Amino acid sequence: MAKILILGGTQWLGRTIALQALGEGHEVTCLARGTTGGFPDGATAITADRETDGAYDLAAASSWDLVVELTRKPAHAKAAVEALSPHAGHWVYVSSCSAYALHSKPGAAEAAQLLAALDSSAEYTDEQYGAAKAGCEWLTVASRGNAALLVRPGLIGGPGDPSGRTTYWPLRFADGREPVLVPQDEDDARYVQIVDVRDLAAFILRAGLDGRHGPVNAVGAEMPLGDVIASAQSAAGYTGEVIAYPLHRMQQDGVEPWAGPCSLPLVLPAGNDFAGFARRSDRKALRWGLVRRPLAETFADIIAADGAVVVAGADGPRSGLSADHEAELIGQLA
Template sequence: MRILILGGTAFLSREIARQAVAAGHHVTCLARGVSGEPPPGAEWARADRSAGPAAYSGAAGTWDAVIEVARDPAPARDALAALAPKAGHWTFVSSCSAYADNSVPGAAEDAGLLLALAPGTPSTPGNYGESKVAIEQATLDATRGRAHLCRAGLVSGPGDPTDRYGYWPARFDRKQGPVLVPDIGHQPTQVIDVRDLAAWILRAAEQGTTGPLNANGDQVAFAELTSACGELSTADTPATVIAGEEWLVAQGVNHWSGPDSLPLWLPPHHEGFMARSNQAAKAAGMVLRPWQETLADTLGDERVRGLDRSRKAGLQPATEYGLVKLLQGREA
């Protein structure tokens, strides 16, 4: 297949390009290169998508498949205008953040969506879901039944730049005292390995899959995940200190991501955020590796990158130490 990837230099899009080259496809990556270079074997069409429709002049000819990972509707619309008439199949990597209601476990692709971001409104992290909905709608309008809307859940695995999953195996592997964990042991986590997501996106393009499909991992209870992190640790089995959710909020600890957060801990009314149905995608051919393999490979990657490195998500060691001491003194 002749495949054009709008990106191809960072995390998911680079993994898609790598796997596509390995499968023998003719791969072109259209990207600036700020995040790196495409993998060996892929052609590189250097372009800055902020330049508007002219950015796609280097993507001449027809394409068996185009894969789009944008989060800003403006360049996504430009790409559709320039390339959709020449594409046999179009994949838009959307997000489960496009759904309006995160409170219902087991929700499938027929769940309601957020309102699309209005044209001309700047795309920001705060309207990420609305931006994805706007691109979904533009994609459906431009491709006329030839598009796969891949609604990805939390993506992780080796190379994850967000730290939202890798924080936990890395923290348990550090020899730095008790591990502070939120009291959410029964709650589900749901992560898809970047390698499995890339493989699914390519398979869907090869077989011409269309329509919206949730690309999520299987559900794993938070307590099962952290127990496995402890078992993988090369340190002596780390002690854990369990903190109630209300207490953590009162101490200023953040949910989910960002500085001084506890990753995978969700805010109220998000009981379904990491418990969405992935059955339709599985039925269409999505294959998931055992979650334990993803966890072990993530820890291996964390060790290479540095367990003590600065992170985008998780508690700073000093913050965690202070919280543990405060909680232990409160319970004494």
């Protein structure tokens, strides 16, 4: 049994890591404000705001076999390693493939160049997410050297995905409305690489407790976009009409790529800049024990767990087309 400190643990991935670690019999402590989701049952809670002095004092009074850090803010990453590194056996920083400088080359491995690191004194904004993750990595290595594992997930999917990117297609096929507008990738150039949140959590724990160090891409199996949409359709058992939407129309129709309202989720922008975005090398992670369930299972579980959740809220869907927008596009294609 290990003593594990999670810096976070109250939201999606962090909570999944905490619950899996508890399930394996480890002693788990989560440090967070606890404002959004509350602390996972069974974990010890350290309620602290990392923007304030003394946030790590309680955690620094113990020693930890493993610390799992989830922040996106370099200032948090710096303060945490400074306060807790002397008390930590091993350290995992959950980074992101967004930390890479380029996304144009399929098959790129961990040695690929990162974005210039955002400094810990700089104000964090969501636009700087990739540079901030690179900055957190840099600060972690500067303090911990070899005694840190840097996990770089690609797109994370599964039940409860707060971004709505991986839930849109299975839930859309399952919601009973016909027909369904689906992307038609005219040049078959688009890919998707979804790692299930539960498989990622298991990998982070396994690799962290094994003392792995250095960077590793933790990504799903790469799949052509069309196969991913077909998998969502099949998971929902949808046999109704589908209307193919030619992706070259997106800009003229005001349809966004990838994520957010008015988007076709999972559809990457056209062009070479993103040709390798969802085609990162997974070889190291597989060597280190990443086990991935089939995407069909992830989609089926999303439908089972999230099917009753209203996807289109008052402010519109988190990601995807509203029913009205989709009907309008279908009308234009008729």
